[in-house]
Amino acid sequence: MSKRVFKFGGASIKDADSVRNILHVLSVSNFTDGIIVASAMGKMTNALEEVVRQYFDHKIFPEDAFRQVKDFHTDICTALFPDTNHSVFDKIETVFEDLKNFMQSNQSPNYNFVYDQIVSCGEMLSTIILSEFLQENGLENIWVDAKNLIKTDNNYRDANVDWAWTQKNIKEVISEDKIYLTQGFIGSDPNHFSVTLGREGSDYSAAILAYCLNAESVAIWKDVPGVLNADPRHFEDTTLLQQISYKEAIEMAFYGASVIHPKTLQPLQNKRIPLYVKSFVNPGLPGTSVSGGADLIPKTPIFIVKPNQILLSVSSRDFSFIVEKNISQLFELFEQFRIKVNVIQNSAISFSVCIEDKFGHFHQLLDKLNTKYKTTYNEGLTLYTIRHFNEESIQKVLQNKTIFLQQINRETMQVVVK
Ligand SMILES: Nc1ncnc2c1ncn2[C@@H]1O[C@H](COP(=O)(O)OP(=O)(O)O)[C@@H](O)[C@H]1O
Ligand SMILES: N[C@@H](CC(=O)OP(=O)(O)O)C(=O)O
Numbered sequence: 001m002s003k004r005v006f007k008f009g010g011a012s013i014k015d016a017d018s019v020r021n022i023l024h025v026l027s028v029s030n031f032t033d034g035i036i037v038a039s040a041m042g043k044m045t046n047a048l049e050e051v052v053r054q055y056f057d058h059k060i061f062p063e064d065a066f067r068q069v070k071d072f073h074t075d076i077c078t079a080l081f082p083d084t085n086h087s088v089f090d091k092i093e094t095v096f097e098d099l100k101n102f103m104q105s106n107q108s109p110n111y112n113f114v115y116d117q118i119v120s121c122g123e124m125l126s127t128i129i130l131s132e133f134l135q136e137n138g139l140e141n142i143w144v145d146a147k148n149l150i151k152t153d154n155n156y157r158d159a160n161v162d163w164a165w166t167q168k169n170i171k172e173v174i175s176e177d178k179i180y181l182t183q184g185f186i187g188s189d190p191n192h193f194s195v196t197l198g199r200e201g202s203d204y205s206a207a208i209l210a211y212c213l214n215a216e217s218v219a220i221w222k223d224v225p226g227v228l229n230a231d232p233r234h235f236e237d238t239t240l241l242q243q244i245s246y247k248e249a250i251e252m253a254f255y256g257a258s259v260i261h262p263k264t265l266q267p268l269q270n271k272r273i274p275l276y277v278k279s280f281v282n283p284g285l286p287g288t289s290v291s292g293g294a295d296l297i298p299k300t301p302i303f304i305v306k307p308n309q310i311l312l313s314v315s316s317r318d319f320s321f322i323v324e325k326n327i328s329q330l331f332e333l334f335e336q337f338r339i340k341v342n343v344i345q346n347s348a349i350s351f352s353v354c355i356e357d358k359f360g361h362f363h364q365l366l367d368k369l370n371t372k373y374k375t376t377y378n379e380g381l382t383l384y385t386i387r388h389f390n391e392e393s394i395q396k397v398l399q400n401k402t403i404f405l406q407q408i409n410r411e412t413m414q415v416v417v418k
Contacts, residue, residue, distance in 0.1 A: 040122025
């Protein structure tokens with residue numbers, strides 16, 4: 001049994017028309033069996049994050065933020081299902097009731113745990129709606145709760161997959177030549193509480209399913225024609241990359257090309273499963289093919305932009321050198337405070353890192369560092385990475401910018417700027 005995995009992100013199901021368009025994508029692709037993985041609709045993960053924030057800030061049920069999420073989904077259902085007695089309405093109501101009950105009875109002060117219980121509802125709602133809509137339009141499918149497939153530890157908001165357990169579940173549940181539809185981004189811990197795999201982690205879910213099923217291919221459907229040589233939100237005149245290697249895609253995703261979630265590629269590379277990045281607007285076009293050993297076609301500089309960076313420099317208070325022992329202590333602290341390190345540069349007396357503070361722990365880290373070291377830092381910086389750089393591409397990026405740190409190796413140039 002060789003299956004295809006299709007992943008639809010938030011932009012592809014942001015309103016009733018885009019949900020209707022999924023039928024078109026599936027039909028153009030002759031999708032009659034395989035696995036569909038879907039993210040929350042539109043910006044609903046952000047809206048649910050707001051529910052969590054208000055719930056924690058005010059310690060009461062956040063009526064307005066909750067209503068916004070509820071109205072958004074109800075409006076889409078009303079547009080998609082003219083019959084107001086359709087079972088989809090009861091199904092989504094149950095999710096909202098459970099969510100409300102959870103917030104009213106929850107005693108846990110663990111922000112990350114509570115976040116996962118609330119934010120995971122976005123994917124539950126989107127998949128219920130999509131599954132019912134496809135069913136209603138003649139595309140029979142089996143809705144599967146990803147909590148029964150993807151098992152993880154309890155590192156909430158960035159859970160680590162238990163591959164053996166997950167593989168066993170997936171093989172048991174997805175066993176026939178049918179269409180299965182499940183949630184991206186979510187799974188469950190050993191006690192069956194919801195977990196999330198990190199923001200934008202639905203691509204990764206698709207890769208996990210593909211890996212466990214030895215799938216034929218994965219297609220992730222985007223609002224762009226495929227992987228471009230730069231994010232069109234930041235650059236004009238982008239070029240479609242028709243073909244790239246897993247290695248190139250891993251480097252791009254790691255440096256911050258948000259079109260593919262960084263964890264997606266290694267499971268696929270491991271089993272040589274091709275990844276297609278395609279446009280849900282023009283599903284008949286080939287998009288980008290990511291596979292083993294493939295050359296970069298066309299060969300062109302690739303630009304990657306990562307905003308919200310902090311450049312932190314650490315030096316000793318007693319003029320001693322920053323040596324291996326200090327560096328290892330520093331990395332232990334980065335790990336402890338869940339700080340992501342993107343670029344490293346050291347000199348005899350100072351050690352600089354370009355970091356990202358996704359979980360808001362930077363100032364706690366700083367307090368700890370200041371007990372032993374001298375620190376300086378700049379916030380609000382941007383990290384530009386150019387793969388396969390040339391003089392022209394460097395000039396393009398550096399124009400009118402102040403450079404804080406720069407690093408060049410054979411294939412990649414990185415520069416931290418303001
Ligand atoms: N190199 C790139 N090529 C194409 N798109 C990119 C690239 N880098 C960043 N992006 C951005 O990724 C977006 C698509 O990814 P994303 O919004 O995460 O999709 P989804 O939420 O549907 O999974 C595009 O709209 C584009 O702005
Ligand atoms: N809904 C989650 C997971 C995800 O992957 O979404 P998207 O596919 O829309 O990036 C998020 O927004 O983080």
